[in-house]
Amino acid sequence: MVDLAVSGLSRSFWHREAEIPAVKEANLRCRAGDFVGIVGKSGCGKTTLLKLIAGLEKPDAGELKLSGPAGESPRLGVMFQDPRLLPWLTVEQNLRLAFPAKRRPQDTADLHRNLDLVGLGAWKDAFPRSLSGGMAQRAALARTLCRKPHLLLLDEPFSALDAFTRKQLREELGEIWKSLGMTVILVTHDIEEAVYLSDQVIHMRNGAIHAAIPIGLPRPRDCREPAFQERCRALEQLPWGAGRVSAS
Ligand SMILES: Nc1ncnc2c1ncn2[C@@H]1O[C@H](COP(=O)(O)OP(=O)(O)OP(=O)(O)O)[C@@H](O)[C@H]1O
Numbered sequence: 001m002v003d004l005a006v007s008g009l010s011r012s013f014w015h016r017e018a019e020i021p022a023v024k025e026a027n028l029r030c031r032a033g034d035f036v037g038i039v040g041k042s043g044c045g046k047t048t049l050l051k052l053i054a055g056l057e058k059p060d061a062g063e064l065k066l067s068g069p070a071g072e073s074p075r076l077g078v079m080f081q082d083p084r085l086l087p088w089l090t091v092e093q094n095l096r097l098a099f100p101a102k103r104r105p106q107d108t109a110d111l112h113r114n115l116d117l118v119g120l121g122a123w124k125d126a127f128p129r130s131l132s133g134g135m136a137q138r139a140a141l142a143r144t145l146c147r148k149p150h151l152l153l154l155d156e157p158f159s160a161l162d163a164f165t166r167k168q169l170r171e172e173l174g175e176i177w178k179s180l181g182m183t184v185i186l187v188t189h190d191i192e193e194a195v196y197l198s199d200q201v202i203h204m205r206n207g208a209i210h211a212a213i214p215i216g217l218p219r220p221r222d223c224r225e226p227a228f229q230e231r232c233r234a235l236e237q238l239p240w241g242a243g244r245v246s247a248s
């Protein structure tokens with residue numbers, strides 16, 4: 001588990017000589033073991049914020065502090081919308097790439113445990129072409145778990161899936177989070193998904209963190225409960241703004 005503190009984090013890009021402030025003075029506190037959802041209109045800066053946290057983008061300003069469990073440097077796992085499996089390798093071979101080059105005796109056992117965790121134990125010898133979209137996402141999640149992340153960063157991991165598979169995977173993700181005790185940050189366009197999984201949901205608008213809504217409902221959550229629907233409405237009613245897709 002990892003404790004995360006982000007203060008005044010900013011990152012701009014330039015497009016046709018115009019500055020695009022993708023993330024503007026973001027402040028975020030995420031305690032070890034928290035599940036945090038991030039929602040907001042397309043182009044509001046969600047992926048950029050996630051990349052800054054992952055160290056895949058450098059901030060122009062601000063500070064980011066990650067503290068891992070005592071004595072360990074924090075390990076991060078990142079998963080994007082596209083499962084990014086190598087088509088010429090089997091599921092097991094794809095997962096092996098997540099481990100350090102020097103093999104350790106427990107790697108194979110960890111790999112098989114993670115495949116079982118996502119329900120793909122019987123598919124280790126399959127090639128990605130014979131997996132459905134949901135199965136490929138599960139394999140990508142298992143690959144990320146092989147890094148034993150303290151902090152798992154997920155960018156719309158289920159957005160390409162049908163509503164039924166998506167619901168199933170979000171329940172599985174909730175179970176995995178509970179059993180492995182990681183800190184998770186999930187970017188999603190699906191408010192129900194965010195409310196179902198998160199301790200707090202961050203709402204971004206035009207690059208800024210605009211609101212942080214604590215969910216505070218017992219788990220497992222029932223989407224039909226009035227309190228659940230009330231949290232969804234609270235998020236829907238926030239000012240979502242125009243996003244930035246049309247910037248020219
Ligand atoms: N590498 C880049 N170069 C130039 N502009 C970028 C780059 N990455 C992001 N941007 C711009 O920064 C803004 C925020 O992009 P970002 O990808 O963070 O949005 P998002 O909230 O993740 O959107 P979506 O929901 O569509 O994925 C957008 O206006 C985008 O065009």
Ligand SMILES: [Mg+2]
Pocket residue numbers: 046047048155
């Ligand atoms: Mg994005």
